């Protein structure tokens with residue numbers, strides 16, 4: 260059965276305007292401004308290259324030079340990764356302390372069902388924060404029994420619960436951990452126990468940009484916390500890309516409200532015809548501008564067919580994806596709907612937002628300081644190394660193989676997402692030692708001359724030709740880079 264979203268019909272004119280690709284002039288102006296603000300003068304975005312817009316060198320770069328640091332516009336840590344790493348919900352830097360990271364992971368891996376344990380987690384964070392946490396919820400008897408003593412996964416070694424607690428509350432310090440200091444945790448200003456930050460400025464920026472509408476705490480600006488919790492639960496159980504789409508919608512609504520306030524105070528003007536006086540639609544278009552620049556296709560049209568779905572069932576699969584998006588959208592609408600921003604709640608817009616992440620496919624990865632900590636201990640000289648390992652060894656054993664998982668998620672980077680693909684790229688995303696947050700860092704793989712296009716590889720470029728082309732088909736193109744042309748000619 261076809262999915263019908265009434266807003267798609269009701270707001271069709273505004274939706275067309277929101278989804279219309281920006282003109283070359285708009286692209287040029289937007290990126291010139293962004294590059295000036297971000298002070299990344301080494302690049303230019305040119306709107307009308309061979310494959311739409313692309314990024315070009317504005318300087319000569321040597322091999323290994325930093326080409327660009329690109330702060331994300333929207334990002335999420337994967338729900339499944341939240342158990343492994345405690346990171347700032349805004350910049351994705353690791354927070355607390357090495358002890359907290361280790362203790363929290365041991366604590367959570369023994370609790371089992373993570374999403375339902377937020378009170379316990381919050382309680383556990385007491386003493387590792389620069390804020391007094393008001394929550395005084397106690398673990399129930401079953402949890403107390405489980406934690407650190409039973410219910411442990413295979414291969415990992417049990418540690419006493421008191422020891423895990425003392426790691427988390429800061430009363431136990433691991434040797435040499437002062438060499439790996441992390442920012443203290445700052446709680447969410449809305450009082451939820453989901454978001455934590457590395458600084459007040461990150462907490463404030465996140466609140467003002469997205470989180471005030473998506474917070475489940477007492478200070479939230481959401482319409483219904485229950486509806487929001489339902490939306491989050493659905494996303495966690497199906498696809499956490501919906502959480503990222505919710506951030507985009509929340510960002511646009513909050514930006515629209517700020518623009519409207521400034522407009523009503525006479526501080527903001529807008530050009531062009533006033534399409535809908537009551538909702539200041541041109542202001543909504545302006546709030547949407549950063550999103551309008553991202554390359555987009557409808558999610559259910561562009562998502563690749565999973566290996567276990569037969570081509571004969573493709574139409575059914577795409578319809579199921581559309582239905583899933585519709586269910587998610589209805590839950591989000593119940594939580595944060597704003598009638599002045601109604602077109603944002605159309606399935607057409609929601610599908611394109613999610614499709615934007617699908618087409619740009621930019622991984623968010625931040626290395627864990629826990630890995631560096633254990634590497635440092637491993638590099639100590641005897642007899643100090645043996646002495647220290649007597650203390651750290653049991654923790655390493657208890658953590659098991661995944662002792663140093665990175666922070667992993669999905670993000671949208673405004674400049675990196677303008678970079679076209681090459682199977683023989685001249686730049687790549689690469690985190691240096693000093694890159695400890697979620698910004699994208701692009702490094703030159705070989706000398707790049709001023710005026711040359713800067714390309715990255717969207718896939719593993721070492722794969723054989725046919726496999727590369729199959730993976731790139733998900734992005735809607737066959738690669739015609741020199742390496743592909745040469746390999747194609749050789750095989751024919």
Ligand SMILES: C[S@@+](CC[C@H](N)C(=O)[O-])C[C@H]1O[C@@H](n2cnc3c(N)ncnc32)[C@H](O)[C@@H]1O
Pocket residue numbers: 310311312313553554618619676677678679680681734735736737738739740
């Ligand atoms: C992340 S965007 C890159 C920016 C894009 N050119 C734009 O105009 O916004 C990815 C899309 O760019 C196009 N693209 C990127 N690299 C390409 C290539 N080597 N050949 C053909 N199209 C490419 C494809 O349409 C792809 O889905």
